[in-house]
Amino acid sequence: MRTWRAELALVGITVIWGTTFVLVKAALADISTVLFLALRFTLAAMVLGPIYWRRVRMKHLGPALAAGSLLFVAYVFQTLGLEHTTPSKSAFLTGLSIPMVPLASSLVYRNRPRLFEVAGILIASLGMALMTLPGGRFEMSRGDFLSFLCAVTFALHIVVVSHYSPLIGFETIAVAQVAAAAILGAACLGVVEPVRFRASSSAITAVLVTGLLGTALAFTTMAWAQQYTSATRAALIFALEPVVAWVTSYVLTGEVMSGRGKLGAGLILAGVLLVELRVADSKRHRSETNGDTETS
Secondary structure, eight states: OHHHHHHHHHHHHHHHHHHHHHHHHHHTTTBOHHHHHHHHHHHHHHHHHHHHGGGOOGGGHHHHHHHHHHHHHHHHHHHHHHHHSOHHHHHHHHHTHHHHHHHHHHHHHOOOOOHHHHHHHHHHHHHHHHHHOTTOOOOOOHHHHHHHHHHHHHHHHHHHHHHHHHHHOHHHHHHHHHHHHHHHHHHTTTTSSOOOBOOOHHHHHHHHHIIIIIIIIHHHHHHHHTTSSOHHHHHHHHTTHHHHHHHHHHHHHOOOOOHHHHHHHHHHHHHHHHHHHHHHHHHHHHHHHHHHHHHO
16 A cells, blocks of 8 residues: 555656646746756755754765756756757657666666566557657757756666665655755856846746745655655656646647547556556465465
């Protein structure tokens, strides 16, 4: 039950991330990327710090700060890439972190992914390609390359959080990674790009919503939940984000999903369900086998 609760929580934060995509896209017209990220992570750090600072284990800050550095770099790549490519390509290329997670995990920690997890990843990745590349063409631009780098960095971040959350506590991971991202954001102001800000309602709303919900709540929940599930299964759940983004776009702008997009959404759900139902069946089988052994 703890695993199911953890994965349901991951579904919840995936919904949050999917629904805030439109807000961030609109905000970039009025605020520069690094300033937006600095404000977002600073706000989250100001919220999480007073809540969890007593539980932060100072001797274990190294892994948490590494996670925060990866988190900030990933968001810089994603947000800068979004300015130079289409949202659909950005979503697909960022989503490449899904198949990269088991690869990164096997390379770093020598964890071999299970066959049905690999199958679920491939199905979900195909679905994401159908959803976000409706024209069937792939052309690498500057924005595409930045989005690809974002996927690589996000995959490493997921692996690091999954490995260290059970060892050092989710509170340490949650607070330190957000604080590290905020400090890096402040240090990079004016270095990566010129500072630009216009106090519009879209920019302010995006900072508040992403800072409080998309960062403080989401990454605390993520750090807690990944104590009880694998990095691969977490990545599969995160594959639901473009589905949520499609639904949000339809509700807010009336955008209609094509038949190809609907097929892609169905494949993403199928990939997630394949892993979830297969794991549940395996646990039930082991439980029944153990019960029979004890009875005999």
